[in-house]
Amino acid sequence: MTTENGQLLEEQVRLREKEDRKFMRQALTQAKKAAAIDEVPIGCVIVCDGKVIARGYNRRNIESSVLGHAELAAMKKASKKLGDWRLEGCTMYVTLEPCQMCAGAAVQARLDRVVIGAMNAKAGCAGSIINLLDMQQFNHQIPITKGVLEQECSQILSEFFKRIRVKKKKRPLTNEEISDTIMDAQPGR
Numbered sequence: 001m002t003t004e005n006g007q008l009l010e011e012q013v014r015l016r017e018k019e020d021r022k023f024m025r026q027a028l029t030q031a032k033k034a035a036a037i038d039e040v041p042i043g044c045v046i047v048c049d050g051k052v053i054a055r056g057y058n059r060r061n062i063e064s065s066v067l068g069h070a071e072l073a074a075m076k077k078a079s080k081k082l083g084d085w086r087l088e089g090c091t092m093y094v095t096l097e098p099c100q101m102c103a104g105a106a107v108q109a110r111l112d113r114v115v116i117g118a119m120n121a122k123a124g125c126a127g128s129i130i131n132l133l134d135m136q137q138f139n140h141q142i143p144i145t146k147g148v149l150e151q152e153c154s155q156i157l158s159e160f161f162k163r164i165r166v167k168k169k170k171r172p173l174t175n176e177e178i179s180d181t182i183m184d185a186q187p188g189r
Contacts (some may be wrong), residue, residue: 023093024149030057031095044070044094046078054078071102095153097124103132115145117153
């Protein structure tokens with residue numbers, strides 16, 4: 001009986017991993033939409049009962065709003081679709097570890113689970129800097145699965161920031177930068 005239970009458990013794990021990859025690919029599609037409009041390529045999908053009910057991608061620059069995060073956009077759409085701010089029974093798939101604002105919103109929404117592609121050592125609040133999703137002091141904790149399609153999620157971010165650095169180098173200098181450069185080059189300075 002234990003062998004059957006063990007095999008059943010292994011099969012459930014394999015199915016969940018397959019499903020996680022499937023939905024993370026959809027989150028990556030959202031991240032590509034953000035990259036196409038020169039936004040940091042972060043994408044998110046919310047899944048309920050095995051179906052995507054909401055999608056979001058970063059739009060901070062386009063919206064001129066700190067609230068333009070992929071996770072917040074997806075949670076807002078999911079809440080509207082379900083007619084409830086509580087997203088119980090839902091799983092969030094996000095290409096980059098949520099920041100403090102998005103992690104806090106996930107806890108407030110009472111998501112059942114968060115699946116993360118790449119971790120964010122500089123601003124991640126699902127384990128990198130702090131884990132807001134699993135703080136026992138809060139009234140809700142969220143199980144996390146990390147590293148799903150991690151290489152692909154990291155790569156889209158790396159390529160985006162590399163492209164941004166190249167653009168910055170190619171841009172013409174401002175008059176102030178030219179003036180500073182001339183002043184710095186003068187003897188005795």
